[in-house]
Amino acid sequence: MNIKIAENAGFCYGVMRAIKMADDAIKKYKKLYSLGPIIHNPQVVEEYEKKGLKVAQDLNDVDAPVLIRSHGVPPEVYNEINKKGVDYIDATCPFVKEAQDYAKEMFLKGYTIVIFGDKNHPEVKAHLGYTDYNAYIVNTPEEAKNVVAEKIGVISQTTQSVERFASVVAELSKNSKQLKVYNTICDATEKRQKSAKKLAKESDIMIVIGGKNSANTRKLYEICSKYCKKAYHIETEDEIQKEWFLDVDNVGITAGASTPSYIIDRVYNFIKGMDSE
Amino acid sequence: MNIKIAENAGFCYGVMRAIKMADDAIKKYKKLYSLGPIIHNPQVVEEYEKKGLKVAQDLNDVDAPVLIRSHGVPPEVYNEINKKGVDYIDATCPFVKEAQDYAKEMFLKGYTIVIFGDKNHPEVKAHLGYTDYNAYIVNTPEEAKNVVAEKIGVISQTTQSVERFASVVAELSKNSKQLKVYNTICDATEKRQKSAKKLAKESDIMIVIGGKNSANTRKLYEICSKYCKKAYHIETEDEIQKEWFLDVDNVGITAGASTPSYIIDRVYNFIKGMDSE
Numbered sequence: 001m002n003i004k005i006a007e008n009a010g011f012c013y014g015v016m017r018a019i020k021m022a023d024d025a026i027k028k029y030k031k032l033y034s035l036g037p038i039i040h041n042p043q044v045v046e047e048y049e050k051k052g053l054k055v056a057q058d059l060n061d062v063d064a065p066v067l068i069r070s071h072g073v074p075p076e077v078y079n080e081i082n083k084k085g086v087d088y089i090d091a092t093c094p095f096v097k098e099a100q101d102y103a104k105e106m107f108l109k110g111y112t113i114v115i116f117g118d119k120n121h122p123e124v125k126a127h128l129g130y131t132d133y134n135a136y137i138v139n140t141p142e143e144a145k146n147v148v149a150e151k152i153g154v155i156s157q158t159t160q161s162v163e164r165f166a167s168v169v170a171e172l173s174k175n176s177k178q179l180k181v182y183n184t185i186c187d188a189t190e191k192r193q194k195s196a197k198k199l200a201k202e203s204d205i206m207i208v209i210g211g212k213n214s215a216n217t218r219k220l221y222e223i224c225s226k227y228c229k230k231a232y233h234i235e236t237e238d239e240i241q242k243e244w245f246l247d248v249d250n251v252g253i254t255a256g257a258s259t260p261s262y263i264i265d266r267v268y269n270f271i272k273g274m275d276s277e
Numbered sequence: 278m279n280i281k282i283a284e285n286a287g288f289c290y291g292v293m294r295a296i297k298m299a300d301d302a303i304k305k306y307k308k309l310y311s312l313g314p315i316i317h318n319p320q321v322v323e324e325y326e327k328k329g330l331k332v333a334q335d336l337n338d339v340d341a342p343v344l345i346r347s348h349g350v351p352p353e354v355y356n357e358i359n360k361k362g363v364d365y366i367d368a369t370c371p372f373v374k375e376a377q378d379y380a381k382e383m384f385l386k387g388y389t390i391v392i393f394g395d396k397n398h399p400e401v402k403a404h405l406g407y408t409d410y411n412a413y414i415v416n417t418p419e420e421a422k423n424v425v426a427e428k429i430g431v432i433s434q435t436t437q438s439v440e441r442f443a444s445v446v447a448e449l450s451k452n453s454k455q456l457k458v459y460n461t462i463c464d465a466t467e468k469r470q471k472s473a474k475k476l477a478k479e480s481d482i483m484i485v486i487g488g489k490n491s492a493n494t495r496k497l498y499e500i501c502s503k504y505c506k507k508a509y510h511i512e513t514e515d516e517i518q519k520e521w522f523l524d525v526d527n528v529g530i531t532a533g534a535s536t537p538s539y540i541i542d543r544v545y546n547f548i549k550g551m552d553s554e
Contacts, residue, residue, distance in 0.1 A: 162451050169456075170447035174439050179458040181450050 001245065001275045003268060004203070006254035007195040010264055012188035014093025014158075015039055018070040019260065021091040025067055026052050032065040032089070035073060036122060041211060041258040043236075062086065071122040072096045074129020096123055099155045099184035104130040106153030106180060114138050114147055116168050117157025124157050140164070144171035152176040158186040189216060189257065196220050196254040200227035203252035205244060208233045209267055210256025217256030224254065236263065237270035245274065278522065278552045280545060281480070283531035284472040287541055289465035291347040291370025291435075292316055292534065298368040299344055303329050306364070309342040312350060313399060318488060318535040320513075339363065348399040349373045351406020373400055376432045376461035381407040383430030383457060391415050391424055393445050394434025401434050417441070421448035429453040435463040436493075436534075466493060466534065473497050473531040477504035480529035482521060485510045486544055487533025494533030501531065513540065514547035522551065 011019070018038060025032055026048075033056040037045045045055065056062050059080050065087040068077070072092040081088045092100075107113050113135035117124040128135055138144050141164075152172050156165050162185055173179050200206050206224035208231055210217025217233065224231035232244060245251070251271060255264050288296070295315060302309055303325075310333040314322045322332065333339050336357050342364040345354070349369040358365045369377075384390050390412035394401040405412055415421050418441075429449050433442050439462055450456050477483050483501035485508055487494025494510065501508035509521060522528070528548060532541050 166447035166450045169450040170443035173443045173446040173458050173460055176458075177460055179446070179456075179460065181453075181456040181458070183450055183454055183456065 001249060001251060001271075003251045003253065003271055003275070004199060005264060005268060006192075006199040006252060008188065008192040009195070009253065010209075010255040010257070010259045010261055011039075012093075012186065012192075012257055014070040014095060014186075014188075015257065017093070018067075018091035019044075021089055022048060022053055022067055025065065025089045029065045029087070032067055033062045034067040034069055035059070035077070036069060036071075038067065038069050039258045040214065041260070043263075044258070044260055059084065065089065068092055069122075070096065072100060072126040074126050076129060093158065093186075095158050095184065095186045096126075099158065099182065100127060100130045102182040102184065103127050103135070103153075103155050106155075107131040107134065109153075111151045111153030111178075111180060112136070112147065112149035112176075114144070114152055114154045114168075114172060115157070116154060116165050117160055121157060123159075127155065127157070138168055141167040141171045144168045145175070147172060148175040150176065151178040152180070154179070154181045156182075156184045158184055159189060160185055162190075192216075192254070192257070193220060193223055196252075197223050197227055199252040199254065200224045200231070203228045203250045204248045205229060205250075206231040206252045206254065207240070207267060207271070208254055208256075209235070209264060210259045211235060214256045214258060217259075220254055220256060224252070228252065234267070237267045240267070240270060240274075242274060245271070278526060278528060278548075280528045280530065280548050280552070281476060282541060282545060283469075283476040283529060285465065285469040286472070286530065287486075287532040287534070287536045287538055288316075289370075289463065289469075289534055291372060291463075291465075294370070295344075295347040295368035296321075296537065298366055299325060299330055302342065302344055302366045306342045309344055309366070310339045311344040311346055312336070312354070313346060313348075315344070315346050316535045317491065318537070320540075321535070321537055336361065342366065345369055346399075347373065349377060349403040351403050353406060370435065370463075372435050372461065372463045373403075376435065376459065377404060377407045379459040379461065380404050380412070380430075380432050383432075384408040384411065386430075388428045388430030388455075388457060389413070389424065389426035391421070391429055391431045391445075391449060392434070393431060393442050394437055398434060400436075404432065404434070415445055418444040418448045421445045422452070424449060425452040427453065428455040429457070431456070431458045433459075433461045435461055436466060437462055439467070469493075469531070469534070470497060470500055473529075474500050474504055476529040476531065477501045477508070480505045480527045481525045482506060482527075483508040483529045483531065484517070484544060484548070485531055485533070486512070486541060487536045488512060491533045491535060494536075497531055497533060501529070505529065511544070514544045517544070517547060517551075519551060522548070 070093040221233040347370040498510040
């Protein structure tokens, strides 16, 4: 049985970097806090709690160094941390940071700022801070119709869909004289999906790893189901059943954005072990 | 019988200004040339020929002051005129001039320039010169897909449709990291159409004046046909027939972009005269 892991499976660059920075910080500080869970994966968060990375909802709870997760934070949070006199480790994804810089730059130049994204997402909440809480948060072309201004500046939440972004930009171009658009969408999701599709086409079955409630994992599962005989969505190797592999020559594995590589490795090894029994 | 002329009928601001500048220049110079016909209306061009404004296709034909029409010219034409040692009157529409300035500014800043418009239109040909003949001319979203660049800068031909412009901008936002858009579409056409529709609703019949081959006049005729009992498309008052006005209380008049006000006035007076017979 051939077992292959899809390219771009699991963590994106920004999350991988944040986890690496957390590992290094734990070695250095023994105890530290992340502002909000470091990733949307309860198993990983729990594991890091044990290692010494506590989750703080608020800076009030903090009495040790602070890790800023990949989503970033509004600018005033840096000041508040400094006031508390604790160290911080800034694991803001560089692509998110770039979007923050663009928002700030355009805001200071007098543009009316539009943030394309989900108003409840921590990344978007942080972006808003870089416009002094003076931006429109827009998620649909209909919402974009409400924004009318001489000069409009646009950034995007990094994980949004390019097609919807384009339809929002189209609306904004009608109601402004000057429109400046920074396409800050990261292509990690798209690449992950493309690689999964490619591997599914070469495989009999696909194992898709990730939270059952993770939207991006379910999307991966959908794609894989289309391009191979059967796809299975699991959270850990415990769910794997031997009968899935009857008469199967080629197994593909992929994983959602919040799945760390060690979970992917465990699944891989479990299937490999089963095969050699 | 009530006779009303629609608001925004006939010439737009830029054309009206160019005609006024031509009138003044004729008084001053007696003889001068326009580079290409001053407007797309043969009757008007012929009338101005008689007054002393000759049409030159080329600077080679020129031995007297030159009028630059509302569409504008590429930058090198100014140098060529200066070399010939003749005066010039620059009747480039200020809105067109603005678009030229934006194209130049973005080109010098290293943007890949997209001109949204018709590649055969003199305005677009002139715009191209402000990018050193280094721009993409795009007229559809499909064509926009071919433009992929880090930094894209967009301007529009002033008389294009906003909806199509927006769909082109949408495509460009997908294939660039930075997109700067100057919406240089002039709203004269849209305003003219809206005013014609408004008047048509209050009228029994509409008289639409303009060249039979004028796209914008035919569009006006179409709109008027929808909103009153009957619309008539004429070039001059000679085509008007008495029976159109039987049992008619309210007559509306509108005119395409190349129709001078004196032709509108003649039509108005003709109908008024007919009514008092």
